[in-house]
Amino acid sequence: MRVRLLCIGAACFCAAKPTDADLVVFEFTGQVTSFDNDNGLWNGHPFAGAAVGQSFALRYEFESTTADGNGNAQVGLYVGAVASMRVTVGSAQFEYDSFSPNRIQVLNDFVGLDDYTVLGVGTDSGDFLHTELGLRDSNGTTFSSDALPTSLVLSDFETRFAELSPGNSGTVAGGPTDSLRARIDNFNIVPVPGAVVLALIGLPMAAWLRRRVS
Numbered sequence: 435m436r437v438r439l440l441c442i443g444a445a446c447f448c449a450a451k452p453t454d455a456d457l458v459v460f461e462f463t464g465q466v467t468s469f470d471n472d473n474g475l476w477n478g479h480p481f482a483g484a485a486v487g488q489s490f491a492l493r494y495e496f497e498s499t500t501a502d503g504n505g506n507a508q509v510g511l512y513v514g515a516v517a518s519m520r521v522t523v524g525s526a527q528f529e530y531d532s533f534s535p536n537r538i539q540v541l542n543d544f545v546g547l548d549d550y551t552v553l554g555v556g557t558d559s560g561d562f563l564h565t566e567l568g569l570r571d572s573n574g575t576t577f578s579s580d581a582l583p584t585s586l587v588l589s590d591f592e593t594r595f596a597e598l599s600p601g602n603s604g605t606v607a608g609g610p611t612d613s614l615r616a617r618i619d620n621f622n623i624v625p626v627p628g629a630v631v632l633a634l635i636g637l638p639m640a641a642w643l644r645r646r647v648s
């Protein structure tokens with residue numbers, strides 16, 4: 435009986451330790467502050483009708499255990515960390531179906547500042563979007579290392595923005611660029627549904643097993 439319970443316990447432990455447990459969902463919301471379509475690059479895009487004052491939301495899921503790909507102790511570079519990303523402008527939505535590239539970059543005390551940036555470049559049903567989130571603390575007091583943060587305090591950063599571009603050139607210098615810029619006003623960590631369910635199932639099960647085995 436005890437052996438069987440231990441086997442069940444081991445199975446539960448394995449089931450409660452999926453990669454889901456390492457996923458974190460960040461959501462930023464704010465407002466569109468500028469929209470430029472001088473080159474017509476937004477034409478036919480889901481965000482073609484964007485306008486200053488509309489609501490803005492950026493939500494992404496990332497793998498919190500992604501390894502730092504930059505050996506510099508002041509630079510954390512987490513390439514491919516973003517598992518999914520959705521951008522909403524007013525009632526229009528862009529949900530990435532492919533990413534190339536995506537990354538999260540953390541700067542700690544780099545030229546005196548702390549900085550958190552997220553880049554997503556890719557498509558949704560053939561439409562293209564270059565998304566960049568930028569948070570900057572010019573006092574350099576927010577981060578104490580270049581580790582990938584799993585929570586943030588928005589008020590730590592005096593500069594908070596998102597910038598979008600519809601062209602393949604993104605924000606690369608020299609190419610035509612139309613852009614949408616939003617300021618970020620709010621931040622939430624969204625519970626990952628799978629992890630919540632597993633935690634709810636896993637904790638009572640573990641307690642029950644402890645009682646039975648002891």
Ligand SMILES: [Ca+2]
Pocket residue numbers: 502503504505506507508509510511580
């Ligand atoms: Ca590093």
Ligand SMILES: [Ca+2]
Pocket residue numbers: 542543547548574575576577578579
């Ligand atoms: Ca710092």
